[in-house]
Amino acid sequence: TDSITVGELAKRMGIKANELIRELMQQGSMVTINHPLDFDTAALLASEYNYEVENVAFDEATILEEVPVIKEGEEAPEDLRPRPPVVTVMGHVDHGKTSLLDAIRAANVTAGEAGGITQHIGAYYVELEGRKITFLDTPGHEAFTAMRARGAKATDIVILVVAADDGVMPQTREAINHAKAADVPIVVAINKIDKPDSNPERVKQELTEFGLVPEDWGGETIFAEVSAKQHINIDQLLEMVLLQAEVLELKANPGKRGRGIIVEARLDKGRGPVATVLVQEGTLHIGDPIVSGVHFGRVRSMVDDRGNRVDEAGPSMPVEVTGLSGVPDAGDLLYAVEDEKKAKDVAQHRQQKLREAELAKTSKISLDQLFAKI
Numbered sequence: 001t002d003s004i005t006v007g008e009l010a011k012r013m014g015i016k017a018n019e020l021i022r023e024l025m026q027q028g029s030m031v032t033i034n035h036p037l038d039f040d041t042a043a044l045l046a047s048e049y050n051y052e053v054e055n056v057a058f059d060e061a062t063i064l065e066e067v068p069v070i071k072e073g074e075e076a077p078e079d080l081r082p083r084p085p086v087v088t089v090m091g092h093v094d095h096g097k098t099s100l101l102d103a104i105r106a107a108n109v110t111a112g113e114a115g116g117i118t119q120h121i122g123a124y125y126v127e128l129e130g131r132k133i134t135f136l137d138t139p140g141h142e143a144f145t146a147m148r149a150r151g152a153k154a155t156d157i158v159i160l161v162v163a164a165d166d167g168v169m170p171q172t173r174e175a176i177n178h179a180k181a182a183d184v185p186i187v188v189a190i191n192k193i194d195k196p197d198s199n200p201e202r203v204k205q206e207l208t209e210f211g212l213v214p215e216d217w218g219g220e221t222i223f224a225e226v227s228a229k230q231h232i233n234i235d236q237l238l239e240m241v242l243l244q245a246e247v248l249e250l251k252a253n254p255g256k257r258g259r260g261i262i263v264e265a266r267l268d269k270g271r272g273p274v275a276t277v278l279v280q281e282g283t284l285h286i287g288d289p290i291v292s293g294v295h296f297g298r299v300r301s302m303v304d305d306r307g308n309r310v311d312e313a314g315p316s317m318p319v320e321v322t323g324l325s326g327v328p329d330a331g332d333l334l335y336a337v338e339d340e341k342k343a344k345d346v347a348q349h350r351q352q353k354l355r356e357a358e359l360a361k362t363s364k365i366s367l368d369q370l371f372a373k374i
């Protein structure tokens with residue numbers, strides 16, 4: 001029960017399903033009567049028909065559950081544009097994830113740029129001959145699992161880092177399992193090839209056990225042999241990522257209201273709540289009314305990872321956003337909505353549901369305690 005169909009929502013609001021389908025079409029989604037809508041979409045639609053969201057019957061478990069609104073392939077093809085791949089680096093501790101992210105970034109940010117290379121917003125993009133790649137620069141596994149637990153898919157490609165002198169280790173296996181469960185393709189970066197005791201062939205051999213077979217061994221997995229420390233083959237790795245991305249034919253519609261995922265968020269003394277948002281659909285603009293988790297507001301400012309102020313951010317772009325009323329959780333979705341009242345309605349509805357859920361929990365505990373005493 002994590003969704004409601006178009007037909008059911010129409011029925012509950014006492015309108016014709018066709019009317020709702022037309023409304024959704026105007027918003028850019030082609031759907032049928034049996035199409036499932038997640039809570040956010042349903043709540044926003046309902047408010048467009050002047051329904052208090054409270055009037056729409058959702059069970060509590062549904063309320064805070066967020067799944068991506070529009071699955072790929074459901075958009076009108078003519079609205080879709082290619083978008084950069086979003087990449088997460090995963091692998092065993094000390095195999096060089098941080099070093100690799102640093103090397104990729106250092107190779108791509110020129111000294112003169114506003115933020116230099118020190119600005120850390122939890123995500124950044126690089127450019128290779130005009131083609132962009134977005135990297136999620138968060139503690140890999142946790143962020144990945146947190147987002148997946150919320151049903152959000154934040155990553156298109158996983159770079160699996162394996163140290164050439166150490167081979168497959170427990171967290172390597174864990175990373176492979178995560179990627180497979182999320183159906184995300186893996187590009188293998190065999191790292192530390194500068195070390196005298198490095199043995200890339202052994203790593204390749206070990207990985208075949210997991211179905212990761214290099215192309216020159218007759219398999220389908222793309223491998224690169226790199227040194228994050230000595231900056232060897234970093235560009236080649238990026239080329240491989242772009243090659244993998246081409247196969248995926250990643251597209252999004254930049255022409256609608258923005259929707260993104262919170263990569264990280266914090267409270268800044270001067271600027272208030274600051275959230276790094278990875279835009280996934282549509283385009284986010286300065287001034288857009290937004291809602292994320294139980295917080296709402298308007299986009300007051302947007303800054304990219306290089307410290308440049310931007311007025312808009314399209315699909316796959318990470319930006320630091322200010323203007324929310326509070327600090328959302330990593331993995332929360334952020335929606336631009338029609339007006340601030342709707343943003344507020346949704347946020348307040350969620351706050352209320354959260355309070356109710358907490359109250360229910362407390363009373364359940366005290367009941368349990370009561371029974372325990374009897």
Ligand code: GDP
Pocket residue numbers: 091092093094095096097098099100191192193194195226227228229230
């Ligand atoms: P993480 O735990 O996966 O983020 O690994 P780090 O990036 O923190 O690297 C762990 C250690 O390996 C550090 O001491 C790095 O300097 C070292 N290291 C990372 N990449 C390389 C490499 O390509 N060659 C060598 N020789 N050392 C590396």
Ligand code: MG
Pocket residue numbers: 097098099
């Ligand atoms: Mg690290």
